[in-house]
Amino acid sequence: MSFSRRAFVKTLGVGGAAALSGAYIPRAYDLPSFWTPALLAQEGPLLLHNNENPLGPGDKVLNAIREHIAPDGASVGRYPFQLMRNLVQAIAQRFDVQPGNVILGTGSTQVLRTAVMRYTSSSKPLVTATPTYEECTQYAQLLGHAVVEVGLNDRLMLDLDEMAEAAKGAGMVFLNNPNNPTATVYPADEINGCIDKILTASPDTRILVDEAYHDYVTDPRHETQIPHAVQNNRILAARTFSKAHGMAGLRTGYGIAHEDMIGELREFHSGNTVNTPGIIAGSISILDIQRLNEESARNTEARQYTIDWFKNAGFDATDSQTNFIFVKTGMNAQEFRDGNRENGVLVGRNFPPYEEEWARISIGTLEQMEQATESFAKVLRVNATAAA
Numbered sequence: 066m067s068f069s070r071r072a073f074v075k076t077l078g079v080g081g082a083a084a085l086s087g088a089y090i091p092r093a094y095d096l097p098s099f100w101t102p103a104l105l106a107q108e109g110p111l112l113l114h115n116n117e118n119p120l121g122p123g124d125k126v127l128n129a130i131r132e133h134i135a136p137d138g139a140s141v142g143r144y145p146f147q148l149m150r151n152l153v154q155a156i157a158q159r160f161d162v163q164p165g166n167v168i169l170g171t172g173s174t175q176v177l178r179t180a181v182m183r184y185t186s187s188s189k190p191l192v193t194a195t196p197t198y199e200e201c202t203q204y205a206q207l208l209g210h211a212v213v214e215v216g217l218n219d220r221l222m223l224d225l226d227e228m229a230e231a232a233k234g235a236g237m238v239f240l241n242n243p244n245n246p247t248a249t250v251y252p253a254d255e256i257n258g259c260i261d262k263i264l265t266a267s268p269d270t271r272i273l274v275d276e277a278y279h280d281y282v283t284d285p286r287h288e289t290q291i292p293h294a295v296q297n298n299r300i301l302a303a304r305t306f307s308k309a310h311g312m313a314g315l316r317t318g319y320g321i322a323h324e325d326m327i328g329e330l331r332e333f334h335s336g337n338t339v340n341t342p343g344i345i346a347g348s349i350s351i352l353d354i355q356r357l358n359e360e361s362a363r364n365t366e367a368r369q370y371t372i373d374w375f376k377n378a379g380f381d382a383t384d385s386q387t388n389f390i391f392v393k394t395g396m397n398a399q400e401f402r403d404g405n406r407e408n409g410v411l412v413g414r415n416f417p418p419y420e421e422e423w424a425r426i427s428i429g430t431l432e433q434m435e436q437a438t439e440s441f442a443k444v445l446r447v448n449a450t451a452a453a
């Protein structure tokens with residue numbers, strides 16, 4: 066369809082939109098509850114709810130996948146054992162570590178789950194924050210393992226002192242830095258201080274540092290935990306290709322740790338779950354630093370535009386170091402979400418205990434954010450032009 070979504074949102078009401086032909090109409094069993102008639106009639110809603118990369122990977126990656134599969138597709142008839150070794154080698158090269166320091170996963174989700182299964186139990190709790198990325202919490206609960214949740218501090222950051230205190234006797238501590246959904250990051254010295262405290266005070270506890278959004282951080286005080294992880298056999302750093310690498314649909318992630326820890330994880334890890342296109346893509350993308358830098362710069366510009374828009378409209382936001390923002394809209398998150406959904410814009414879920422006033426919004430392209438802010442203005446009843 067040639068019309069822009071901006072024009073579309075402005076000109077069509079909920080009922081009118083459904084009359085347009087040529088739109089993709091999902092079958093009934095495809096329909097999650099957020100699909101309204103207005104959304105169904107569009108070329109697609111603006112997807113600002115899952116912290117995805119709006120552009121996907123670059124040409125180098127796409128061409129590598131095409132070349133590998135062409136001309137006859139025979140290569141995907143094979144298990145990708147050698148290709149997996151190539152990806153491990155590329156990751157090791159990128160971070161100057163050994164292949165034995167790397168574990169692959171179907172997204173970093175698989176690495177997170179393996180770590181929860183391996184290191185926590187009904188008597189050795191997972192210590193985590195609330196709110197933070199929920200995967201570890203939910204998986205521990207599913208397994209019947211103990212979970213201790215620590216609230217954020219008044220700056221909406223992980224409460225590192227409380228988490229270190231709660232870590233005594235725990236199986237594993239989950240530190241999401243930057244933290245999803247609050248988008249905040251800790252500088253290296255503070256996160257290192259917390260890790261040192263845990264290592265000293267609780268000799269059997271492992272620490273999982275999830276750095277899914279590392280490539281979007283612009284605060285120069287932030288540092289990766291990868292160098293510590295390869296030195297200390299109780300720290301695991303998790304990374305993903307789903308965010309800045311633009312490969313969420315290719316389901317590839319990895320963990321980096323001391324080789325003893327990798328060995329412990331492998332005992333519980335299903336090792337043959339990654340797929341050929343994801344491996345080929347990851348092997349190219351991990352070494353394409355220029356593309357990553359460009360993606361980070363693109364995100365920073367769109368992120369700054371969106372934060373400035375909210376600030377000019379009188380709304381506060383945390384200092385985002387990610388491809389999403391956490392904004393104090395002052396409106397119930399469900400209400401904000403429903404209002405935007407009616408305008409064809411999907412934003413993040415509820416994040417208790419902040420759901421009465423805060424919303425998480427993923428960052429799309431600059432053009433998409435310009436469109437989205439028109440919707441935000443309508444829902445929050447502010448003047449969009451004045452805010453811009």
Ligand SMILES: Cc1ncc(COP(=O)(O)O)c(C=O)c1O
Nearest residue numbers: 172173174198245277305307318
């Ligand atoms: C902090 C964090 N970790 C891990 C993931 C999972 O990513 P994936 O399994 O796609 O690698 C996400 C997804 O949004 C996330 O926000």
